Amino acid sequence: MCLKLDRRTRTESPALAEDAQPTESEKEIYNQVNVVLKDAEGILEDLQSYRGAGHEIREAIQHPADEKLQEKAWGAVVPLVGKLKTFYEFSQRLEAALRGLLGALTSTPYSPTQHLEREQALAKQFAEILHFTLRFDELKMTNPAIQNDFSYYRRTLSRMRINNVPAEGENEVNNELANRMSLFYAEATPMLKTLSDATTKFVSENKNLPIENTTDCLSTMASVCRVMLETPEYRSRFTNEETVSFCLRVMVGVIILYDHVHPVGAFAKTSKIDMKGCIKVLKDQPPNSVEGLLNALRYTTKHLNDETTSKQIKSMLQ
Secondary structure, three states: OOEEEEOOOOEEEEEEOOOOOOOOOOHHHHHHHHHHHOOHHHHHHHHHOOOOOHHHHHHHHHOOOOHHHHHHHHHHHHHHHHHHHHHHHHHHHHHHHHHHHHHHHOOOOOOHHHHHHHOHHHHHHHHHHHHHHHHHHHHHHOOOHHHHHHHHHHHHHHHHHHOOOOOOOOOOOOHHHHHHHHHHHHOOOHHHHHHHHHHHHHHHHOOOOOHHHHHHHHHHHHHHHHHHHHOHHHHOOOOOHHHHHHHHHHHHHHHHHHHHHOOOOOOOOOOOOOHHHHHHHHHOOOHHHHHHHHHHHHHHOOOOOOOOOOHHHHHHOO
């Protein structure tokens, strides 16, 4: 599924373009990003099947003198930390991919609307990155085992060092990497935080590029998603609920990026995003399917609690 602007009107009238193929000028960035996106589904599957070592850890903590239980817990945790390392390293690859796409979709002399028309394959990849990010964070937020396992790993590793006990698995995640991973997993929505920071850094490092090039690209994508979701003409073309979920996640993702990058954020009256319309679209979905997305707007945006945010918007998100 791809976001597409209607060329006849050159307005925010979206249609679905399932098969957007890269043009010659897009291919270099497209191929680089595609290598990353090919691994995304496997990352989600591994995260979805992540069960943790809660039982082994509890047994080890309750019987600190039992060496066999200590070894069993450590043996269960080390491979899981290897998985957590893979997830973290993927976030770094995703950040690099996003920055490449931002560079292509915000360059002069074209407007954001022209970019999204011209580079539909890259716009699709941008949307896929945001879809993955929201899915990853939804799964992470509902799995406390991740932080419990990693905390146990770090505590045990520290104790082994103090007692000069060789620690199998330390070479996999050394202390410096463990510190970075700890900061990453401490976030409620670590992938969104990574992409928000990456977008903010992209804007600050490209001072010759008007900030509007980035914010207008994000607000246009938010508008496209909203119109697709609230207009029966487009909604009727959706073949399944996963397409609806895709649009919802992309919409929320670009709102959050916009809110982190724009000086006054997404919720101010001067924002180019129709926040009331976007929130209404979310509220019109079955509650259990969008609670994670509403929480993302509540807790990972930057300007929601600003004085410039209307009481109506705040009450809509309560």
